[in-house]
Amino acid sequence: MTPPEVLEQLSGRVEDLERRVAQLEQRSLAAPDTIATETKLQHLPAPATSESWQMGPALTAVGISLLGIAGAYVLRALAGGAVLPRLILGLTGAAYGIGWAVAATRVSRKFSGGLYAATSVLILAPMLWEMCLRFQAMSPLLAAGVLAIYLATVLIAGRNSYKGPAFSPLFAGSAATALALCIGTRSMLPFIAILLAMTLFVEVQRIRSGALAVAPFVLLAMDAAIFALLVIYRMPAAGRLEYPVLSPAAVLAAPLLLLLMEATATAVHTCYQRQRMGIFDAFQLMAVFGMFAAGVFWMVAELAPSAIGSLCLVLCGACYWAAFDPFHCTAEPRNFRLFATWAVVLLACGLYLLEPPSWVAATCAVAALGTILAAPRLHSTTLEAHSIVYLALAAFACGLPAYAWHVIIADIPVHLGWPIALFAAVALAGYALCHEQQSEDSAHRAIHLVLALLATFAACALLTHGLLAVTGLAVHPEPFHIALLRTVAVCAVALTLALGGVRLQRITMSRVAYVLLAFVVLKLVFEDLRHGHLAFLAASIGIVAVTLIAVPRIANRQSSGQVIRRA
Structure with missing residues (x-):
C-alpha cells in the first residue's frame, strides 16, 4: 500500500471518528430535555375522567x-x-x-x-x-x-x-x-316510658362521656309528651272519653321520674364532676320542676301546698349547699349564681305555700338576719343581696307597705300587728350588724342603701303611729294635728340619721336622710298646706326649715372628717 493510500485511509477514519463524536454530543445534549419533558408529564395532574366518579358514591x-x-x-x-x-x-x-x-x-x-x-x-x-x-x-x-x-x-x-x-x-x-x-x-304511658328510657340513656351518656348532639331533641320531646299528659288528664273525665282512665299517681309518676333523673344528673355533673351547667340544662331543670309542680296542683289540689312547699324547702337547702360548699371558691360562677338564685326562689315559694302570711314575714325576717350575719364570714355579696330579698318578702308578707301608707299618708290604722314590729326590729338590727365601710363597690353600696331604706321606712311608720297614739290619749287628733305629727316624726328620723351617720361613720345613713328631706318637702306641699290651719302650718314649715338647714351641715361635718383622715 502506497503512502498516499495510507494517508487517504487514515484521513477517512479520522473523519468517521469525528462524525461519530458529533453524533454522541448531540445525543448527550438532547437527553436532559427529554428527561425534563418526561418529568413535567409525570407531574401534570391526571385528567379527570368524569365528575361522576366524585358523585358516584353519593348517587349510589x-x-x-x-x-x-x-x-x-x-x-x-x-x-x-x-x-x-x-x-x-x-x-x-x-x-x-x-x-x-x-x-x-x-x-x-x-x-x-x-x-x-x-x-x-x-x-x-x-x-x-x-x-x-x-x-x-x-x-x-x-x-x-x-x-x-x-x-x-x-x-x-x-x-x-x-x-x-x-x-x-x-x-x-x-x-x-x-x-x-x-x-x-x-295511649300515652307506653310511649312516655320509652321516652323516659331514652332520657335516662342521654343523661348517663352526658355523665360518662359528654353530652350527645341529639340530647336536646330527646329532652324536648320528653317535655312535650309529659306536658300533653298533664294537660289532657287535667280535664274532667267527660272531656277525655277517648283516653284510658289513669289514677293521679300514674299521671304524676312520669314527671316525678323525669325530675329525679334531671336533678340527679345535674347534681353529678356539677357537684361531683365540677362541670359548668349549660343554659339549656338550667332551663330544662326549671321546666321539669314547673311541670311536676303544676301536675301536683292539677291532680291532687288538696295535697299540693304541703307537698310542693316541703319539696321547695328541701331543694332550697340542697341549692344553698351546692352554691356555697363546692362552688363559692371555684371558677364556675354560673353554677354559683344559678344555685343561689334557685335557693331564694324555692325558699320563698315553700314559705308561702306552707305558712300563713304573718309567719312568712317572721321566717323571712329571721332568714334575712341570718344571711346578714353569715355574709361577712363567707365573704359573699350574694348572701347580702339575699338578705334584701328576704326583707322585702317579709315586708310584703306582714303588710308594711299598706300600714306605712295609712300611717304616713292616708288615714290612721287602728291596730299594729306584731309581724310589723318584728320586721322593724329585724331591719334595724340587720342594718346595724352589716359591715359598712367607707370605700365600697357599687354592689355593696346599693345593698346597704336598700337595707337602710327598709329600716328607715319601718322606723318612720312606727314613730308616727306612736306619736299619733300618744296624742290621741289627750285630744282627738284633727287633720292638721296629724299632718304636724307626721312632719315631726319624719324630720326627727332624718336628723337622727344624719347624726348617726357622723357618729358611726356610715355614709348611707346620711344619704337616706336626704331622701327623707325630699319626702318631707313634698309632704309639706301636698298635705300641710292643704289643711290650711295657720298655726300648725307655721310649725310644720319651721320644723322642715330647721331640718333642711341642719341635715346638710351635719353631713358636711362627716365629709370634712373623712377628708382630714385621708390627708
Missing part, C-alpha cells in the same frame, strides 16, 4: 335509599290491599326498618350513614302510625314494644359510635315517633 347511596323506600311502598300496598294479614306485614315492615338501621350504623361514609338512617326512620314511623291508627292492626302496646326493640337494636348496633353520623338521626327519629304515637294513639 341515594339510589339504594330509594330502593329501600320503594320496598316500603310495596309493603304498604300489600297492607292496603289486604293481600296478607296486616299484622304480619307490619312486623315485616318493622324488621325491614330495623335492617336499614343496622346497615346505617355499619357504613363508614357519613353521607351514606345519615341517609340510610333517615330511610330507616321513614320506613318505621309511617308503618307504625298506619298500623295503629288507620288499619288498627296493631295495638298501642304492641307498637310501643316494636319501637322499643327498634331502639334497643339501634343502641346495640351503634354502641361503638354514639356520636357517629347515623346514631343521631336514628335516635331523634325514635323520639319523634314515640311522641307522635303518644299523642295519636291516645
Whole structure:
C-alpha cells in the first residue's frame, strides 16, 4: 500500500471518528430535555375522567335509599290491599326498618350513614302510625314494644359510635315517633316510658362521656309528651272519653321520674364532676320542676301546698349547699349564681305555700338576719343581696307597705300587728350588724342603701303611729294635728340619721336622710298646706326649715372628717 493510500485511509477514519463524536454530543445534549419533558408529564395532574366518579358514591347511596323506600311502598300496598294479614306485614315492615338501621350504623361514609338512617326512620314511623291508627292492626302496646326493640337494636348496633353520623338521626327519629304515637294513639304511658328510657340513656351518656348532639331533641320531646299528659288528664273525665282512665299517681309518676333523673344528673355533673351547667340544662331543670309542680296542683289540689312547699324547702337547702360548699371558691360562677338564685326562689315559694302570711314575714325576717350575719364570714355579696330579698318578702308578707301608707299618708290604722314590729326590729338590727365601710363597690353600696331604706321606712311608720297614739290619749287628733305629727316624726328620723351617720361613720345613713328631706318637702306641699290651719302650718314649715338647714351641715361635718383622715 502506497503512502498516499495510507494517508487517504487514515484521513477517512479520522473523519468517521469525528462524525461519530458529533453524533454522541448531540445525543448527550438532547437527553436532559427529554428527561425534563418526561418529568413535567409525570407531574401534570391526571385528567379527570368524569365528575361522576366524585358523585358516584353519593348517587349510589341515594339510589339504594330509594330502593329501600320503594320496598316500603310495596309493603304498604300489600297492607292496603289486604293481600296478607296486616299484622304480619307490619312486623315485616318493622324488621325491614330495623335492617336499614343496622346497615346505617355499619357504613363508614357519613353521607351514606345519615341517609340510610333517615330511610330507616321513614320506613318505621309511617308503618307504625298506619298500623295503629288507620288499619288498627296493631295495638298501642304492641307498637310501643316494636319501637322499643327498634331502639334497643339501634343502641346495640351503634354502641361503638354514639356520636357517629347515623346514631343521631336514628335516635331523634325514635323520639319523634314515640311522641307522635303518644299523642295519636291516645295511649300515652307506653310511649312516655320509652321516652323516659331514652332520657335516662342521654343523661348517663352526658355523665360518662359528654353530652350527645341529639340530647336536646330527646329532652324536648320528653317535655312535650309529659306536658300533653298533664294537660289532657287535667280535664274532667267527660272531656277525655277517648283516653284510658289513669289514677293521679300514674299521671304524676312520669314527671316525678323525669325530675329525679334531671336533678340527679345535674347534681353529678356539677357537684361531683365540677362541670359548668349549660343554659339549656338550667332551663330544662326549671321546666321539669314547673311541670311536676303544676301536675301536683292539677291532680291532687288538696295535697299540693304541703307537698310542693316541703319539696321547695328541701331543694332550697340542697341549692344553698351546692352554691356555697363546692362552688363559692371555684371558677364556675354560673353554677354559683344559678344555685343561689334557685335557693331564694324555692325558699320563698315553700314559705308561702306552707305558712300563713304573718309567719312568712317572721321566717323571712329571721332568714334575712341570718344571711346578714353569715355574709361577712363567707365573704359573699350574694348572701347580702339575699338578705334584701328576704326583707322585702317579709315586708310584703306582714303588710308594711299598706300600714306605712295609712300611717304616713292616708288615714290612721287602728291596730299594729306584731309581724310589723318584728320586721322593724329585724331591719334595724340587720342594718346595724352589716359591715359598712367607707370605700365600697357599687354592689355593696346599693345593698346597704336598700337595707337602710327598709329600716328607715319601718322606723318612720312606727314613730308616727306612736306619736299619733300618744296624742290621741289627750285630744282627738284633727287633720292638721296629724299632718304636724307626721312632719315631726319624719324630720326627727332624718336628723337622727344624719347624726348617726357622723357618729358611726356610715355614709348611707346620711344619704337616706336626704331622701327623707325630699319626702318631707313634698309632704309639706301636698298635705300641710292643704289643711290650711295657720298655726300648725307655721310649725310644720319651721320644723322642715330647721331640718333642711341642719341635715346638710351635719353631713358636711362627716365629709370634712373623712377628708382630714385621708390627708
